[in-house]
Amino acid sequence: MKQTSKRSVFPFTAIVGQEEMKLALLLNVIDPRIGGVMIMGDRGTGKSTTIRALADLLPEIDVVAGDPYNSSPNDPDLQSKEVRERIDQGEVLNIGKCQVPMVDLPLGATEDRLCGTIDIEKALSEGIRAFEPGLLAKANRGLLYVDEVNLLDDHLVDVLLDSAASGWNTVEREGISVRHPARFVLIGSGNPEEGELRPQLLDRFGMNVEVRTVRDPELRVQVVDQRTAFDNDPENFNANFKDNQIILQTRIIQAQKQLSKVIIEEDLRIRISALCGELDVDGLRGDIVINRAARALTAFEGRTEVNDDDVARVVASCLRHRLRKDPLEQVGSGDRVIKVFCEVFERGKPNDLSAFELVLNN
Structure with a gap:
């Protein structure tokens, strides 16, 4: 029997407390035009766990098979130029399904890694526009998560926020320009003790959430017990929350x-x-x-x-x-x-x- 290689993810509906954070994330999934979420708070308060749980909760989306930008088969605003050209030529597209993309941006990422790169040598010698998509391309129609965003270089934060606001990423080099859809929910997290984000950048996040360590002893015990049960038997733990996950997923789709x-x-x-x-x-x-x-x-x-x-x-x-x-x-x-x-x-x-x-x- 074929074994599944999918990694078990802590279910969103099993997360105890942090209601404001969960609310902000759900609202941005329902309407990505809200502009993303900045989550600031103590270490060990479940920020990363909640964000990954949200990505796992979301329903699969229809995509054009083989397209590196997760292009939508029927929404022109979510299609790459290549896909639109294929449609204009009357080509019948192969449609597939994929999980909503969840992309982590590491702190050491370069602008080329984020935006993508153009192979100038190939473009000049062969006349081919060779573009290597970056993380913004992979995040299209999904979530882009930046942990410790307050430690990220300001110019990279600017690029992220510009793309999140416009829904497009443009790479220009040596007179060659490539533009592709990059519509995603930008989620940043950080610890204020390690530095604040500049007010001009912070203002451009749609919502800002402050999370605090749970102080109530009973809630703390509940959180520890939940995590222990999941670590000991992820499959059985997830099975216990399957119905709740389906109900919440349905509510998101209906919303x-x-x-x-x-x-x-x-x-x-x-x-x-x-x-x-x-x-x-x-x-x-x-x-x-x-x-x-x-x-x-x-x-x-x-x-x-x-x-x-x-x-x-x-x-x-x-x-x-x-x-x-x-x-x-x-x-x-x-x-x-x-x-x-x-x-x-x-x-x-x-x-x-x-x-x-x-x-x-x-």
Whole structure:
């Protein structure tokens, strides 16, 4: 009997706590235009485990067989130039399926490794445009994960963010230019003790999540027990969460289809912009991201109209990294966002943050 070589991945639905991080990742999968997630927090808080679990959770996608960019068979915006030319010539494409790509960007990666390289010698001698795709090509229609992104060279972060925003990667050298689709969800993680990301770069991430070490003894024991059970018998552990995984995967697929039907009334959009103005947020990126994240959350819950609670649950992660820092202020940026939200939306401040969290099993 043929043995499977697929490595066991800790199931997303088995991860204990870190609700804000899980919510931000799910919303970006539902609507990649939100702009990615920056996860900052302590070491050993499950950042990498959660991200890999998300990639394993996602359903397979249709791709053009043999295409290095994971081109979509039917969406021109997600097709390489070569695939579009083949379609224009009337060629019938072979269609295959693949797991949503999950690409890790190592800290020591060069710009050529990230963007791809052009073989100049071959181009000049043979007249052939020989392009070696990079990590951005492999990440198209998937997830691109950068651990310790705050330690990555700023110019590489710029390239990543530009590609994530435009959905395209362009490589130019010696008068030769290659352009290919590079639409992916950019996920960065880091420990603030090892250095901060420049505000100009941090602002370009759609959402920012802060994760903390679990302090409750019972929850800590639960996390340890879960991990031990998985390490001892991954196959059986995953089997126990199979139904939950399928249910969540189905909700994601339905939310992606539902997204275009979700509306935000004008009054709510005005209050969102009033909140950003009250917090003195530069630019309009904050307004746009809140609108998109709230719509994605509404779709995830199977509704078609955004309400105040939807905004409440995403507002801190959409704005905390866009606030101007006051070194004398004692209140954290996330708490400041929630305080002003309650004032603008005329709500009493909650005793806890439960109103601002998503319970995945509701």
